[in-house]
Amino acid sequence: MSGSPVTTTLWRPTGPVELDLVRQSGWRAWPPRLPExxxxxxxxxxxxxxxxxxxxxxxxxGAGFVTRFEVESEFVARYPARQAGGETILELWVPAEELDEFNAHIVGEIQVVHEFR
Structure with missing residues (x-):
């Protein structure tokens, strides 16, 4: 019997340009990183x-958005949480060259949960 994969919820703050690229992917993937x-x-x-x-x-x-998405927990475990400031300021560092593989492990759609202007 095969069930749904166990997932980890992640968030991504983003601007309008990146969000438009996510929209163009059908809400399924993050766009490639820029060289910088x-x-x-x-x-x-x-x-x-x-x-x-x-x-x-x-x-x-000029605008900021918070997105929420699910990634297969077994896959995302390869990226240890890194503290970027205070105790609750935690992020994952995914090398740009691994982003396509990361995107392949997103479960469901990327959702916008907050918008600021």
Whole structure:
């Protein structure tokens, strides 16, 4: 008997350009990183994602969005959580060259859960 995979919920603060590329993927994948972006950084809690989208993306891009998505837990375990500040400021560091494989392990659609302008 085969059930649904066990998943881990991740969040990603993003600006309008990246969000449009996610929309173009059918809400199924993150776009390739730009040359100056060697790492893809999904975060481990919604509050941290909200702070980045609201306080950084709005200032730099005019709008900020928080997305939520599920990734197969067994796959995502290869990326240890990294503390990027305070105790709850946790993120994963996914090398850009591994993003296609990461995207292949997303379960379901990437969802927008907050919008800031």
């Amino acid at each position: 972006q060697p790492i893809f950084y999904p975060v481990l809690n919604e509050d941290y994602a909200v702070r980045i989208a609201r306080d950084w993306n709005v200032k730099h891009d």
